[in-house]
Amino acid sequence: MSKLVIVGTVAFDAIETPFGQTDKILGGAATYIGLAASQYQVDSAIVSVVGGDFPKQDLEMLRNKGIDISGLEIIESGKTFFWSGKYHYDMNSRDTLATELNVLADFKPVVPKSYKDAEVVMLGNLHPIVQLSVIEQMNGPKMVLLDTMNFWMDNAWDDLMKVIKKVNVLVINDEEARQLTGEYSLVMAALKIMEMGPTNVVIKKGEHGALLFDQNDVFFAPALPLKAVFDPTGAGDTFAGGFAGFLAKNGDFSFDNMKNAIINGSAMASFCVEKFGTEGLMDLSMNDLNDRLLKFKNLTQFDIELN
Amino acid sequence: MSKLVIVGTVAFDAIETPFGQTDKILGGAATYIGLAASQYQVDSAIVSVVGGDFPKQDLEMLRNKGIDISGLEIIESGKTFFWSGKYHYDMNSRDTLATELNVLADFKPVVPKSYKDAEVVMLGNLHPIVQLSVIEQMNGPKMVLLDTMNFWMDNAWDDLMKVIKKVNVLVINDEEARQLTGEYSLVMAALKIMEMGPTNVVIKKGEHGALLFDQNDVFFAPALPLKAVFDPTGAGDTFAGGFAGFLAKNGDFSFDNMKNAIINGSAMASFCVEKFGTEGLMDLSMNDLNDRLLKFKNLTQFDIELN
Numbered sequence: 001m002s003k004l005v006i007v008g009t010v011a012f013d014a015i016e017t018p019f020g021q022t023d024k025i026l027g028g029a030a031t032y033i034g035l036a037a038s039q040y041q042v043d044s045a046i047v048s049v050v051g052g053d054f055p056k057q058d059l060e061m062l063r064n065k066g067i068d069i070s071g072l073e074i075i076e077s078g079k080t081f082f083w084s085g086k087y088h089y090d091m092n093s094r095d096t097l098a099t100e101l102n103v104l105a106d107f108k109p110v111v112p113k114s115y116k117d118a119e120v121v122m123l124g125n126l127h128p129i130v131q132l133s134v135i136e137q138m139n140g141p142k143m144v145l146l147d148t149m150n151f152w153m154d155n156a157w158d159d160l161m162k163v164i165k166k167v168n169v170l171v172i173n174d175e176e177a178r179q180l181t182g183e184y185s186l187v188m189a190a191l192k193i194m195e196m197g198p199t200n201v202v203i204k205k206g207e208h209g210a211l212l213f214d215q216n217d218v219f220f221a222p223a224l225p226l227k228a229v230f231d232p233t234g235a236g237d238t239f240a241g242g243f244a245g246f247l248a249k250n251g252d253f254s255f256d257n258m259k260n261a262i263i264n265g266s267a268m269a270s271f272c273v274e275k276f277g278t279e280g281l282m283d284l285s286m287n288d289l290n291d292r293l294l295k296f297k298n299l300t301q302f303d304i305e306l307n
Numbered sequence: 308m309s310k311l312v313i314v315g316t317v318a319f320d321a322i323e324t325p326f327g328q329t330d331k332i333l334g335g336a337a338t339y340i341g342l343a344a345s346q347y348q349v350d351s352a353i354v355s356v357v358g359g360d361f362p363k364q365d366l367e368m369l370r371n372k373g374i375d376i377s378g379l380e381i382i383e384s385g386k387t388f389f390w391s392g393k394y395h396y397d398m399n400s401r402d403t404l405a406t407e408l409n410v411l412a413d414f415k416p417v418v419p420k421s422y423k424d425a426e427v428v429m430l431g432n433l434h435p436i437v438q439l440s441v442i443e444q445m446n447g448p449k450m451v452l453l454d455t456m457n458f459w460m461d462n463a464w465d466d467l468m469k470v471i472k473k474v475n476v477l478v479i480n481d482e483e484a485r486q487l488t489g490e491y492s493l494v495m496a497a498l499k500i501m502e503m504g505p506t507n508v509v510i511k512k513g514e515h516g517a518l519l520f521d522q523n524d525v526f527f528a529p530a531l532p533l534k535a536v537f538d539p540t541g542a543g544d545t546f547a548g549g550f551a552g553f554l555a556k557n558g559d560f561s562f563d564n565m566k567n568a569i570i571n572g573s574a575m576a577s578f579c580v581e582k583f584g585t586e587g588l589m590d591l592s593m594n595d596l597n598d599r600l601l602k603f604k605n606l607t608q609f610d611i612e613l614n
Contacts, residue, residue: 039614040614089491090491091491184396184397184398185532185533185534185535185536186532187532187533187534188534188535205515208512208515208516209515209516209529211532217605218532218606219605219606219607219609220529220532220606220607222516222527222529225492225493225494225518225525225527226492226494227492227494227495228492228495229492249614256609256610259609260609260610260611260612263609263611264614286614289614290613290614293611293613293614294611294613296611297609297611298524298526299525299526299527300526300527300607300608300609301607301608302526302563302566302567302570302604302607303563303567304567304570304600304601304603304604305567306597306600306601307346307347307556307571307593307596307597307600
C-alpha cells in the first residue's frame with residue numbers, strides 16, 4: 001500500500017440541475033478525489049485550504065473516511081472557496097454562475113511531513129505554480145498525476161508546461177487535450193502530450209468514457225450507461241480519485257494495472273453522478289463497488305471470433 | 308449462411324472535408340451496407356434504383372463483390388440520387404449542400420424472387436412506406452434491421468411507427484433515439500424503443516462508439532481511436548452493414564453473437580472513415596479485418612480485479 005497526497009480545492013458548491021438544486025454543499029476537487037480514493041483504504045492526505053465558515057462536521061467526515069487533514073489549512077478569518085453552476089438539460093454543458101476564490105487566492109500548499117515520502121501524488125486542478133510547489137516538497141514520488149483546465153492554458157502557459165514536464169500521468173478532458181495540443185484527434189493529442197513529459201495520458205470524455213494512452217498502447221473504458229444522470233458535478237475528480245486510489249492501493253504502475261485503475265475510476269464516477277454532490281460517494285460498500293466493476297466487465301467483454 | 312436483403316439508396320455523393328473534396332463519387336446507404344456485408348461473403352442482394360447516368364463499372368464492381376443486383380432497378384431516362392455535403396473541422400457536424408432525389412422520388416422496391424426467403428433484411432434509411440413494402444414482400448424473415456432518421460420522425464410518424472413495430476433490431480444514432488422517444492438518457496430511450504416493437508436496439512454514437520440493448524442487457528463497443536478521420540460519409544451504414552453481414556453469416560441472433568456483430572460493424576466503420584467515400588472498403592482482406600478485430604479486443608479487454 002502506497003501513501004497518496006491529494007492537492008486541490010475543498011469548497012462549497014451550489015448546483016442547479018434539471019432535477020433540482022442545492023444550497024451551499026460540500027464540494028471541491030480534493031474532496032471528490034479524497035472520497036473516491038478512500039474507497040480503496042489507502043493512506044491519503046488532502047493538502048488544501050478552507051475558511052472559518054467550513055463546517056466542523058465535514059472535517060470530521062473526511063477524518064472518518066481515513067483521510068489525513070493535517071495539511072488542510074483552516075483560515076478562521078477567511079471564507080471557503082465557492083462555486084456555483086447550472087447544468088443544461090443535456091447535462092453535458094453548464095454555466096458557471098459564480099466563482100469566489102476567497103481563501104484560495106493566497107493558497108500556499110504545505111505537505112505534511114509524514115506524507116513527503118508518499119509514492120503517489122494527485123494534483124487536482126489548481127494554478128500550475130501551486131501544483132509545482134507540491135511536487136518540490138515531495139521526496140521523489142513514483143507516480144504524479146495531474147489534472148488541469150483550459151483557464152491555465154490561457155493564463156499560465158509557461159508554468160503549466162513546467163509542471164506537465166514533471167508528471168507521470170496527465171488526466172484531462174477531451175476539449176482540454178485538444179486545446180493543449182491543437183490536435184483534434186485524441187490519438188494525436190495524446191502523442192503530443194507525451195512529448196511534453198508524461199509517460200501516460202488519460203483523456204476523460206464524460207458520458208462517452210475515457211481513454212488511457214502510453215507510447216504504444218491505448219485502452220478505452222466506457223462510462224456506465226445510466227437511466228438518469230442526476231448531477232455530474234465532481235464526476236471527473238471522482239474518476240481521477242478512483243484511478244489514483246486504485247494505483248496507490250497496489251503500487252503497480254504498469255499499463256495493465258492502469259487499465260484496472262481506469263475501470264475503477266469510471267465505476268466510482270458512475271456512483272457520483274447518481275446523486276447530488278458528494279452524496280453518492282458517502283456510503284459505498286466494497287460489494288457495491290465490486291458489483292459495479294462486474295457491470296463494466298459485462299458491458300465491454302466479448303469473445304472475439306475471427307473471420 | 309443466411310441470405311441478406313439490403314434496401315437503401317445507391318447514389319452519387321460529392322463530399323468536402325477539411326482534407327479535400329470529391330466530385331460525384333459512388334455512395335448511398337445500400338452501397339455502404341452491401342460493401343461492408345460482402346466482407347462476410349454472405350449471399351446478399353441490393354434492392355434500390357439508379358438512373359441511366361450510373362456507371363457500368365460501379366454495377367460491375369458490386370457484382371464482383373458477390374452482390375446480387377437483379378433488384379437494383381435502372382431507369383435509363385432518369386438520374387441517380389445525388390447528395391452533397393461539407394464536413395466541419397470536428398467531423399461530427401456537416402452541412403448538406405444539395406439533395407436531389409431524382410429516380411428515388413418514385414422508387415417502388417421489388418425484392419428478387421430468389422431473395423424472398425432471405426432470413427436477414429437490412430432496411431437502410433428510406434421512407435418508412437418503402438421499408439414496409441419490402442417487409443411485406445418477404446416470406447417471414449427471421450431478422451429485420453431498420454435504420455431511419457429524424458426527417459421521417461418529423462414527416463411520416465405514423466408510417467414510421469408501423470414499420471418499427473415489425474422489425475427486430477432498430478439501428479439509429481443517439482440524436483435520433485432521443486428524438487424518437489423524448490428521452491435524453493440512451494438507456495431510457497432504448498427501453499422505450501423496445502416497447503414500440505424491436506427486441507433489440509443499437510444506438511450509434513459516431514466517434515463515441517455504439518450501444519447494443521435488449522430488455523435485460525447492454526453492451527458497448529467503442530469506435531477505434533484513429534490518428535485521423537478522413538471522411539465519415541457512410542460510416543453509420545458501413546457499421547450497419549458489418550453488423551447485418553456478420554449476423555447473416557452465422558445466422559445466430561443471440562445477444563452474445565450480436566456483441567460480436569457490433570464489434571465487426573465498428574471494425575468495418577473504422578476502415579470506412581480512413582479514406583474518401585467507399586475507397587476504404589474496396590480491397591480489405593480477411594487478415595485486415597481480423598487484425599482490426601484484435602485491436603478492438605486489445606482496446607477494451609481487461610482482467611477484473613475485485614477489491
